[in-house]
Structure formats: C-alpha cells, structure tokens
Amino acid sequence: MYSPVIESLIEQFAQFPGIGKKSAERIAFYVLNNMSNADVENMAKILTYAKSSVRFCDVCQNLTDTSPCPICSSHKRDKSVICVVEESKDVSAIEKTGQYSGLYHVLHGVISPIDDVSPDDIKIKELLLRLNGEVKEIIMATNPTVNGTATAVYIQKLLKPMGVKVTRIAHGIPIGSVLEYADELTLTKALEGRVEML
Numbered sequence: 364m365y366s367p368v369i370e371s372l373i374e375q376f377a378q379f380p381g382i383g384k385k386s387a388e389r390i391a392f393y394v395l396n397n398m399s400n401a402d403v404e405n406m407a408k409i410l411t412y413a414k415s416s417v418r419f420c421d422v423c424q425n426l427t428d429t430s431p432c433p434i435c436s437s438h439k440r441d442k443s444v445i446c447v448v449e450e451s452k453d454v455s456a457i458e459k460t461g462q463y464s465g466l467y468h469v470l471h472g473v474i475s476p477i478d479d480v481s482p483d484d485i486k487i488k489e490l491l492l493r494l495n496g497e498v499k500e501i502i503m504a505t506n507p508t509v510n511g512t513a514t515a516v517y518i519q520k521l522l523k524p525m526g527v528k529v530t531r532i533a534h535g536i537p538i539g540s541v542l543e544y545a546d547e548l549t550l551t552k553a554l555e556g557r558v559e560m561l
Contacts, residue, residue, distance in 0.1 A: 369395070422493070424469040424486045426451045434467060441465040443499040447490065447518065449473055449506060457504065465502070468493065473505060473514040487518060500528040507534045507552070 365373070369391060377387035394403060419425070420432040423445075427433070434440060434454075444465030448454055454467050472485040490501075501522055505511035519529045535553030536545055545553070 419469075419471075423467045424471060424489055425454055425467060426469075439464070442497055444502065445490070445493065445498055445500075446502040446504050447515075448504045449511065449514075453504065465500075470505070470514065473508075473510040474517055475510045482517060485514075487521070490518070491521065494522075494525055494527060498527060500530060503529060503531045 364370075372391045372394070373384070373387045375387075376382055376390045377384055379387075382390070398406075416428045417426050418428070418430065420427045420435055421430045422435040423432060425432050425434070429436075441464050445468050446457060446463060446465055447468045447470060448457070449470055449472065451469055451471075454469065457463050457467075468486070468490045470485045470487065470490075472480055474480060474482055474485065501518070503515035503518065505515045515531060522529050533552075533556035535549060535556050536542065542550070
C-alpha cells in the first residue's frame with residue numbers, strides 16, 4: 364500500500380510494545396509530515412546517544428548513565444531497605460508515590476521455566492552480593508503474576524538463612540473500584556492483606 368521506505372518505517376515503529384499497525388502508521392506519518400529534518404536528526408542523535416551511554420547501575424542494576432545511579436549514591440536514602448522489582452519502569456512507578464525512601468534492586472525479568480528463564484538469567488546473584496549486614500529488609504515488589512510470585516518466593520527462600528527480613532507488597536482491591544467486579548484471587552489477596560483500622 365505504501366512505498367517500501369514508508370512500509371519499513373511503519374514496521375520499525377510497530378516493534379515498540381503497545382504500538383499496533385495503526386498507531387505505527389500514525390507515528391510514521393507524523394514524523395514524515397510534521398517533524399522538521401532538524402527534529403528528526405535530533406531524535407536520531409538522542410536515541411543513538413541513549414543506547415550507547417545508558418547501562419546498568421553497578422549497585423542496583425537500574426538503567427542509568429552514571430554509576431552508581433543517583434538513587435544509590437544519595438545520602439538521603441535508607442540503605443537498610445531494598446525494594447526488589449522486575450523492571451526499571453517499576454522503580455519509576457514506586458518513586459512517583461513519594462512514599463518510599465529506601466534503595467532498589469532491578470531483576471530485569473522473572474523466573475519463567477516455560478520461557479526458559481532461570482534464576483541465573485536475572486539479577487539475583489547481584490542482589491545477594493549487596494547483603495553486607497547493613498540491609499535489614501528486602502521488599503519483594505514483583506508483579507502478582509504466577510512468575511512474579513514464584514520469583515519472590517524463590518528469593519525469599521535464598522534470603523531466609525541470612526537473617527534478613529523479607530516482606531511482600533500488598534495486593535488487593537484498587538482504590539475506586541467496586542467489589543462485584545473483582546475476581547476471586549484479587550478478593551482473596553485483599554482479605555489476606557487486611558490491616559487494622561486506626
């Protein structure tokens with residue numbers, strides 16, 4: 364339907380997560396019709412620079428262009444608590460709450476035998492190397508999926524002999540939702556994670 368160059372551009376944008384064929388077409392035509400050559404060149408430079416300069420933090424494994432990253436090097440963070448998450452975007456989600464002041468550890472995935480992802484394929488060893496006596500609590504903030512839960516349990520079993528407190532973020536009914544629309548597992552987790560009203 365389009366020239367090979369335009370088709371190629373659409374295919375490139377369609378590779379992004381959450382971008383289907385229609386959205387990829389809209390983005391491609393926005394680039395071609397609305398962006399100046401200077402803007403396109405600037406975007407290409409930024410993409411190339413980001414890809415070459417961003418790496419894993421030597422401490423927490425989060426994506427950064429400096430190591431240690433700003434969170435790990437901050438003197439204001441509570442170094443006795445590490446929140447373990449699946450991906451770098453999860454760090455951002457927790458930071459937006461403004462309610463957590465500890466450190467992080469990014470696994471870059473979860474254990475998934477069906478996808479041939481073993482404990483050695485994610486950043487568990489790097490987490491264990493951080494346990495230097497100063498860390499008192501590990502918060503498991505993996506997603507409440509089968510693989511996320513299995514990964515949390517696996518790490519909890521590794522940490523148990525080390526005397527570090529391991530906690531799991533609560534799961535349950537989102538604020539603003541209606542009980543009748545919640546599934547049984549969500550309701551079960553909400554009941555299990557109940558807390559005393561003050």
